[in-house]
Amino acid sequence: xxxxxxxxxxxxxxxxxxxxxxxxxxxxxxxxxxxxxxxxxxxxxxxxxxxxxxxxxxxxxxxxxxxxxxxxxxxxxxxxxxxxxxxxxxxxxxxxxxxxxxxxxxxxxxxxxxxxxxxxxxxxxxxxxxxxxxxxxxxxxxxxxxxxxxxxxxxxxxxxxxxxxxxxxxxxxxxxxxxxxxxxxxxxxxxxxxxxxxxxxxxxxxxxxxxxxxxxxxxxxxxxxxxxxxxxxxxxxxxxxxxxxxxxxxxxxxxxxxxxxxxxxxxxxxxxxxxxxxxxxxxxxxxxxxxxxxxxxxxxxxxxxxxxxxxxxxxxxxxxxxxxxxxxxxxxxxxxxxxxxxx
Amino acid sequence: xxxxxxxxxxxxxxxxxxxxxxxxxxxxxxxxxxxxxxxxxxxxxxxxxxxxxxxxxxxxxxxxxxxxxxxxxxxxxxxxxxxxxxxxxxxxxxxxxxxxxxxxxxxxxxxxxxxxxxxxxxxxxxxxxxxxxxxxxxxxxxxxxxxxxxxxxxxxxxxxxxxxxxxxxxxxxxxxxxxxxxxxxxxxxxxxxxxxxxxxxxxxxxxxxxxxxxxxxxxxxxxxxxxxxxxxxxxxxxxxxxxxxxxxxxxxxxxxxxxxxxxxxxxxxxxxxxxxxxxxxxxxxxxxxxxxxxxxxxxxxxxxxxxxxxxxxxxxxxxxxxxxxxxxxxxxxxxxxxxxxxxxxxxxxxxxxxxxxxxxxxxxxxxxxxxxxxxxxxxxxxxxxxxxxxxxxxxxxxxxxxx
Numbered sequence: 010x011x012x013x014x015x016x017x018x019x020x021x022x023x024x025x026x027x028x029x030x031x032x033x034x035x036x037x038x039x040x041x042x043x044x045x046x047x048x049x050x051x052x053x054x055x056x057x058x059x060x061x062x063x064x065x066x067x068x069x070x071x072x073x074x075x076x077x078x079x080x081x082x083x084x085x086x087x088x089x090x091x092x093x094x095x096x097x098x099x100x101x102x103x104x105x106x107x108x109x110x111x112x113x114x115x116x117x118x119x120x121x122x123x124x125x126x127x128x129x130x131x132x133x134x135x136x137x138x139x140x141x142x143x144x145x146x147x148x149x150x151x152x153x154x155x156x157x158x159x160x161x162x163x164x165x166x167x168x169x170x171x172x173x174x175x176x177x178x179x180x181x182x183x184x185x186x187x188x189x190x191x192x193x194x195x196x197x198x199x200x201x202x203x204x205x206x207x208x209x210x211x212x213x214x215x216x217x218x219x220x221x222x223x224x225x226x227x228x229x230x231x232x233x234x235x236x237x238x239x240x241x242x243x244x245x246x247x248x249x250x251x252x253x254x255x256x257x258x259x260x261x262x263x264x265x266x267x268x269x270x271x272x273x274x275x276x277x278x279x280x281x282x283x284x285x286x287x288x289x290x291x292x293x294x295x296x297x298x299x300x301x302x303x304x305x306x307x308x309x310x311x312x313x314x315x316x317x318x319x320x321x322x323x324x325x326x327x328x329x330x331x332x333x334x335x336x337x338x339x340x341x342x343x344x345x346x347x348x349x350x351x352x
Numbered sequence: 353x354x355x356x357x358x359x360x361x362x363x364x365x366x367x368x369x370x371x372x373x374x375x376x377x378x379x380x381x382x383x384x385x386x387x388x389x390x391x392x393x394x395x396x397x398x399x400x401x402x403x404x405x406x407x408x409x410x411x412x413x414x415x416x417x418x419x420x421x422x423x424x425x426x427x428x429x430x431x432x433x434x435x436x437x438x439x440x441x442x443x444x445x446x447x448x449x450x451x452x453x454x455x456x457x458x459x460x461x462x463x464x465x466x467x468x469x470x471x472x473x474x475x476x477x478x479x480x481x482x483x484x485x486x487x488x489x490x491x492x493x494x495x496x497x498x499x500x501x502x503x504x505x506x507x508x509x510x511x512x513x514x515x516x517x518x519x520x521x522x523x524x525x526x527x528x529x530x531x532x533x534x535x536x537x538x539x540x541x542x543x544x545x546x547x548x549x550x551x552x553x554x555x556x557x558x559x560x561x562x563x564x565x566x567x568x569x570x571x572x573x574x575x576x577x578x579x580x581x582x583x584x585x586x587x588x589x590x591x592x593x594x595x596x597x598x599x600x601x602x603x604x605x606x607x608x609x610x611x612x613x614x615x616x617x618x619x620x621x622x623x624x625x626x627x628x629x630x631x632x633x634x635x636x637x638x639x640x641x642x643x644x645x646x647x648x649x650x651x652x653x654x655x656x657x658x659x660x661x662x663x664x665x666x667x668x669x670x671x672x673x674x675x676x677x678x679x680x681x682x683x684x685x686x687x688x689x690x691x692x693x694x695x696x697x698x699x700x701x702x703x704x705x706x707x708x709x710x711x712x713x714x715x716x717x718x719x720x721x722x723x724x725x726x727x728x729x730x731x732x733x734x735x736x737x738x739x740x741x742x743x744x745x746x747x748x749x750x751x752x753x754x755x
Contacts (some may be wrong), residue, residue: 070484095536140403149708186709206708215555222477223484223494239484241477242400242470245492247410251555253708257410257470260401283399284470339556 011015018164061085071236071275072226082238083275090280094269099169101274103297105230111291112231112318113302114328114348116204119312122196122203124148128303128311130207131291131305134278135270137262145256145289146207146304149187153200166294207304208233208254209337216246216255225286229320230347232291247286251338252345255288291315318346355752359518366750367741373590377403378734379728380409388726389721392467400470401567402719407711409703412550413720414468415694417727420548421461421576423568424692425502427576428454436532444600447532447585448746450511452738453580454539460731467723476628491549498542505535514745519752543568556702558635567617574610575690577603578683583739584678593743600676604683608667611686615660618693638711639701648713649704652696659689 047085068074068082083100086276090098127146129175136143156289185206197203224239225246247255261283273279274294281287292302296315300306305313316323325348328334339345394402405412431450434440443450466472469511477483487493509531516523546567550556551564581603589594622640625633637643642650658680663686666672672682716724742749 044643059715070477073484099512124552139433188710189708219490219492219553221486221496222491223486224477239474239477242472243468243492244410244470245490247407248550248703249553250519251707253706253710256407258399259403260399260407283401286470 015030016233018178047248055078061089065089065114065238068238069238072223079275085277086279090273093280094264094266094268094271096269096271096272098269098279100272100279101277101297102274103274105232106297107229108317108319108347109230110318111210112316112323112325112346112348113210113291113295113327114314114325114332114334114350116312116314116352117204117349118204118351119310119311120148121312122148122150122198122201123309125307125309126205129303129307130289132297133270134290135273135280136256136287137258137264137281138268139263141258141260141263143200143258143262144258145287146205147189147253147255148203149189149303150191150198150201150206151204153188153202154218155200159230188321204349206252206254206337207347209343210251210289210291210346211234211347213342215249215251215341215343219245219249221245228276228293229346231295232276232293233288234290234293235286235288236276237281237285237287238280242284242286244286251341251343257286260284270347355519356515358752359515362518362750362752363741363745366744367737370740372552372737373706374740378428378733381736384725384729387722388729390699391722391726392720395723396472401402402717404715404717404720406712407716408457408706408710409700411468411475411699411703412714413716413724414464415567416699417701417724418461418464418468419546419550419568420691420694421457421464421731423543423572423690424460424576425454425457425499426543426569427570427574428457428506428580429536430573430603431580431755432532432539433509433536434602434606436529436536440598440707443602446595446599446745448510448513448671448742449507449584450580451513451535452742453576453583453735455510455738456731458499458506459734460727461499463727463730467720467727475533480503490741494545495542495549498538498545501519501544502538504529505538509535509627510742514708514742517602518750540569543572548716550699550702555596555707556607556635557632559698559702560632561621563617563621570610570614570617571690571694572610573608573685574614576692577610578690579686581607582687583735585676587743589745591743593747601674601680604667604673604679607686608664610641610671611660611664611667611690613698614690614693615664618657618666619752620658625740634709635701637703639697643705643711646711646713648715648739649696649701651691656689656692659685660693661738665688 026282033230045330051106060158062228065082065085068085069078071079071082074082079102083102086100087098090100123147125143127148131138131142131144131147136145138242145180172258191198191201208234212231217223217233217304220226221243222241225233225235227233244257247257262281264280269280270278272294273295274290277290277293292304294298296302301315304311305315314324314328316325318325318329320326329348330352331350334348334350336348391402403412405415428450431443431453432447433444435447466475469475478485478493480487485493487497496572509528512528512531513523547568550559554560581600584595584600584603587593623635625636629637634643638646639649639653642648663682666682666685666746672678700714704714
């Protein structure tokens with residue numbers, strides 16, 4: 010980030026400001042107050058720019074900010090990101106809609122393990138690339154069980170009278186002993202099935218409970234989010250998550266300008282900084298605008314379903330009603346809103 | 353007020369004046385600060401990427417040292433408790449030295465926590481009122497409360513005593529005794545809460561059992577007095593201040609029993625987890641025997657077991673226990689054994705395998721090692737200065753001279 014153009018240079022201040030203001034006008038979803046706040050901060054005085062980083066450092070917890078403070082913080086971020094990535098970046102703040110509780114259902118019978126979802130997720134959500142690549146979705150490859158006659162004789166009592174060995178010692182089924190680094194020529198592989206995992210958006214999230222500064226919390230529509238600007242990087246949440254869904258920015262994230270997705274949400278895919286935790290947000294920047302998460306959109310076999318759990322006609326509700334559904338590690342009482350099912 | 357000001361001045365003048373040995377020791381410790389400065393610079397500028405940590409094993413050497421040192425801090429109560437509850441004469445004379453050990457240990461704890469944090473610049477987010485303090489929900493906030501409280505109690509208890517001694521005034525028992533008794537209970541709380549910090553997470557089955565707090569307490573009350581025995585031995589052989597044999601005997605007794613119970617608890621866990629191993633036993637299995645050729649922690653575990661068992665047996669032998677030249681070496685063995693057991697042996701395998709069953713090895717990077725050594729060095733510098741001042745006051749070499 011050292012070779013970026015000087016953001017404060019007065020000559021490019023004016024056009025930059027103009028076009029950005031134009032863009033903000035186009036984004037009709039922003040509230041009127043937000044527009045005012047944005048415009049007020051778009052005067053682009055050198056002083057304001059210089060104070061930007063300090064102001065960001067001093068900003069409060071997002072959930073407790075007044076609307077005015079939120080608008081200020083967002084305008085500040087938009088300005089910084091726009092300068093850093095050399096394109097108009099918007100930071101959305103659309104709140105949760107009443108009567109919406111998001112749910113996700115994944116058909117493990119259909120999943121072929123192609124990992125297009127994982128790739129689409131990275132592209133959509135501005136994760137770090139390269140050496141420090143962060144992926145929110147990991148696909149576990151599960152070995153199919155085998156019972157063969159060669160191992161038949163192994164299952165008989167040994168001298169101590171305890172039954173050991175045998176066919177059942179082989180891996181089989183959904184037991185979370187899959188591996189997620191598989192590199193086959195072609196998927197699906199012969200003797201495997203696949204089980205993608207990501208944040209389960211728990212109803213009772215252990216990660217939220219352990220956070221000492223409440224930087225991670227549940228939104229009213231059920232999405233567990235992180236205020237990246239408030240996170241102190243203690244990684245208690247990583248320890249507490251039973252699904253290994255959380256990732257840490259160990260170094261400065263590596264997000265190439267040209268690959269950066271400029272349509273962001275404050276609680277979702279806006280670029281992160283080093284030393285903070287991040288995770289799947291059900292693509293909050295998309296789903297609060299009535300779109301599907303990127304992983305749902307890209308899945309070539311339609312294994313991924315997403316919708317409003319409070320709407321009886323939604324796809325997820327249909328799945329819950331008609332299919333054989335289970336949740337991962339249900340015994341831990343985290344009540345995920347991410348369901349697995351089979352036809 | 354004038355008295356207090358002259359106490360501060362006299363105290364520091366005395367503390368900073370010493371012989372060749374004293375300066376050589378401080379100079380030696382300061383050498384570690386070079387690596388520490390480099391390590392902290394690297395970590396603050398590059399991020400946690402310069403550590404050996406990963407998303408799989410995200411808690412490492414820093415937290416391991418933190419957990420251990422909370423125990424050492426709590427262990428100081430083994431001096432205070434017999435002194436005031438059982439009126440142990442030998443320990444009563446040196447209570448304040450135990451408090452100084454506790455202060456130094458808490459200082460180290462805080463340094464390690466700062467190193468562990470990804471964003472130490474945002475520590476203010478934890479300040480109540482200015483930031484958000486997720487209390488009582490988050491166990492970490494409990495830990496901060498008990499640690500800061502313990503530090504304050506020991507600073508008040510220790511320095512109030514020293515000041516009164518300096519001013520040659522009697523202690524106000526109505527003020528002093530409550531501080532002491534609260535500090536005794538508080539010492540138990542700091543290590544209990546630190547155990548709760550990691551054992552309240554069902555995602556980590558290796559830690560998720562009710563035996564954890566008592567295991568923490570017993571190892572703490574073995575490691576703490578072990579260090580204190582070493583410190584007391586150094587004090588009585590290198591300064592004019594004599595610490596009675598009975599004090600060392602009492603501490604050695606505490607070490608024996610706590611070490612014995614700690615070993616018993618470890619064995620109980622091994623039997624429970626191995627009689628019918630489940631998925632929840634994988635961490636312990638990996639720790640003890642490795643997994644498919646990944647054996648990073650195996651030597652650490654067996655070293656700590658050998659160190660703890662050997663020091664336990666040696667301490668049971670009266671001719672070793674009562675030999676005050678040999679005793680500190682046995683205590684050093686116990687101390688190191690527990691450091692490994694609680695650090696690399698308990699904290700690291702809690703993350704291995706990950707909740708989705710992945711085995712990833714962790715070994716600390718050079719930056720982590722530099723920073724950890726530096727934190728220990730700072731702790732020992734603080735301890736040296738605190739002890740020197742306290743001993744000066746106890747000896748009467750620092751006292752209020754009324755003109």
